[in-house]
Amino acid sequence: MSDQTSATALGSDARSVQQFGYEQELKRGTGRFASFAVAFAFVSIATGIFTTYGAVLNSSGPAGIWTWPIAVVGQVMVALLLGSLAARIPVTGYAYQWMSRLANPVLGWIMGWISFTFLAIVAVAVDYTIASTVLPVLLGYTGTAANTALITALVLVIQGLLVAFSTTWTERVNGFAVTAELIGMLLLVVLLLIVGFVAQEMNFANLFATAPVSGSGYFAVGTLTQVGPWALGTLLGAFTIVGFESAANLAEETKEPARVVPRAMVQAVLASGILGFLFLLVVTMLAGDPAELAKSSTPIADVVTRVLGPVVGNVLLVLVVIAIFACGMVILMSGVRLVWAMSRDNRFPGHSLFDKVSPRTGTPFAATVLMLVITEAILLVFAFQTDALFTLFGAATLLPAVIYAATVILYIVKRKSLPASQGFSLGRFEVPVIVLASIWLLFELSIFRDASFASAWLYVVVMVVIGGIYLVVLLARRGVKGLAMPHMGSIDADAKPIALESDR
Numbered sequence: 001m002s003d004q005t006s007a008t009a010l011g012s013d014a015r016s017v018q019q020f021g022y023e024q025e026l027k028r029g030t031g032r033f034a035s036f037a038v039a040f041a042f043v044s045i046a047t048g049i050f051t052t053y054g055a056v057l058n059s060s061g062p063a064g065i066w067t068w069p070i071a072v073v074g075q076v077m078v079a080l081l082l083g084s085l086a087a088r089i090p091v092t093g094y095a096y097q098w099m100s101r102l103a104n105p106v107l108g109w110i111m112g113w114i115s116f117t118f119l120a121i122v123a124v125a126v127d128y129t130i131a132s133t134v135l136p137v138l139l140g141y142t143g144t145a146a147n148t149a150l151i152t153a154l155v156l157v158i159q160g161l162l163v164a165f166s167t168t169w170t171e172r173v174n175g176f177a178v179t180a181e182l183i184g185m186l187l188l189v190v191l192l193l194i195v196g197f198v199a200q201e202m203n204f205a206n207l208f209a210t211a212p213v214s215g216s217g218y219f220a221v222g223t224l225t226q227v228g229p230w231a232l233g234t235l236l237g238a239f240t241i242v243g244f245e246s247a248a249n250l251a252e253e254t255k256e257p258a259r260v261v262p263r264a265m266v267q268a269v270l271a272s273g274i275l276g277f278l279f280l281l282v283v284t285m286l287a288g289d290p291a292e293l294a295k296s297s298t299p300i301a302d303v304v305t306r307v308l309g310p311v312v313g314n315v316l317l318v319l320v321v322i323a324i325f326a327c328g329m330v331i332l333m334s335g336v337r338l339v340w341a342m343s344r345d346n347r348f349p350g351h352s353l354f355d356k357v358s359p360r361t362g363t364p365f366a367a368t369v370l371m372l373v374i375t376e377a378i379l380l381v382f383a384f385q386t387d388a389l390f391t392l393f394g395a396a397t398l399l400p401a402v403i404y405a406a407t408v409i410l411y412i413v414k415r416k417s418l419p420a421s422q423g424f425s426l427g428r429f430e431v432p433v434i435v436l437a438s439i440w441l442l443f444e445l446s447i448f449r450d451a452s453f454a455s456a457w458l459y460v461v462v463m464v465v466i467g468g469i470y471l472v473v474l475l476a477r478r479g480v481k482g483l484a485m486p487h488m489g490s491i492d493a494d495a496k497p498i499a500l501e502s503d504r
Helices: 003-018 032-043 045-060 062-088 094-102 105-139 145-165 167-198 204-208 235-240 244-253 257-285 299-308 310-344 365-382 388-417 427-447 451-478
Strands: none
Touching (some): 032 167, 032 244, 032 257, 032 310, 045 062, 045 105, 045 167, 045 235, 045 257, 045 388, 062 204, 062 244, 062 388, 062 427, 094 310, 105 145, 105 299, 105 310, 105 388, 105 451, 145 310, 167 257, 167 299, 167 310, 204 257, 235 257, 235 388, 235 427, 244 310, 299 310, 365 388, 388 427, 388 451
16 A cells, blocks of 8 residues: 555545544554454464363363354354444444434433443453463463462563553554464474374364263253353354454554454454464364363363473463463453443543553553453452452453344344444344344353352343443433434435545
8 A cells, every 4th residue: 555545544444434533543454464363363273272171171071072163153243243333333432322323312321331341351351271280281380379360460460561552552462462372372283193003093083072071961951050062162163253343443553444454353253263263173083081181270281291202292281371462462452442432422431531642652551550440450350269260261261242132132123223334244244143043042041040150140230230320320410411412424424435536
């Protein structure tokens, strides 16, 4: 792209923000790869698989990995619908903005608060993975509740410093980490395959084994408060393949966001889904005795070091740590952008403190400090529970399912009156995509009736109550009209994509 073309595109992007009632405050430096990297890093198959594989072995056995393709297809459908909204409303705040402008500001505020509660807990869940499932094997120490909490707290601080002081360096670190994750996971798949075949350790029967779970009633629907073993395995993909919409939360920092962001989201889900499934197949065939492996708190790391040896295994585990670190960093950055976006509209508690972009760093500095404090507080609450990791990943899976379902319902209700797309359209595939996304989300949400998610529901209820109290205060002070969003020309006037020549 020439300098003149680039300048024209950037000018168009600035005007695009203005039609939503905002001024361009954040620097537009995020290109196509960086946008993809943000979405891919949030998904982070290394993080998701290292976090949940052990839980799936215990709930569903090795055969639980076959739920992964279902989750991937379902999330691709969701990504297509969210991408279609991102192309129409390319503004920081993603689901909060979409719901506020297409439905009403009260529902939009609720969506924003739920998104905030999700980002806060998933940042902790991801960083907790480093300290609880990888570092003990990599550094050869015994993990305890205390040292796991301390390491997680330090990781959060380092991520917070990067996000607070430089978006450029945050994206550079993330770009390096995503490259490392892609290379590392590919190397893991190839090396594990080669060594496994040479050593004759590949056991194809593991792919269809259910142990340590009984095969009796394996595919049962379950009861009102209990989900069947096979369905619980879906959480492996449901926890991992989330957060791709984070690319939309950086829309005001992305060049040509209406075109770039939707494609980045879909590409991240597809890349993660394909590479992640290959890795799961290989690891499961090399699991040895699945029932014995299920007893380990670090099953993936155990398989990697056993098959590849400590030296090669440790090198690849370092790449995994880098990938997980980037995932947590991107989540933290996405949470910061949401806090800033809601504060800019005078809707977040203490908004006058958190609605500013620092002239020195070019980042929402105060919002970053707030997000860091909140994540550390959540860590303190959960870290010393005996099932801390399961509780964290349960809540971090439940909340995005709720967000996605609400957003898809919004799309269905408003699809006939949506503003013109500025770079992405589903065309004749819109209805099939809606049907498949709806079926998937209904199935996913039904899993959370299981009693094992009681603690996850408790976190959601507590956070919703806190948000509800603040919403009541907002409505008492301003009324519904006082929560109105800045104007949106592309909806109010059913505007077509911006004509650059006429604006000169």
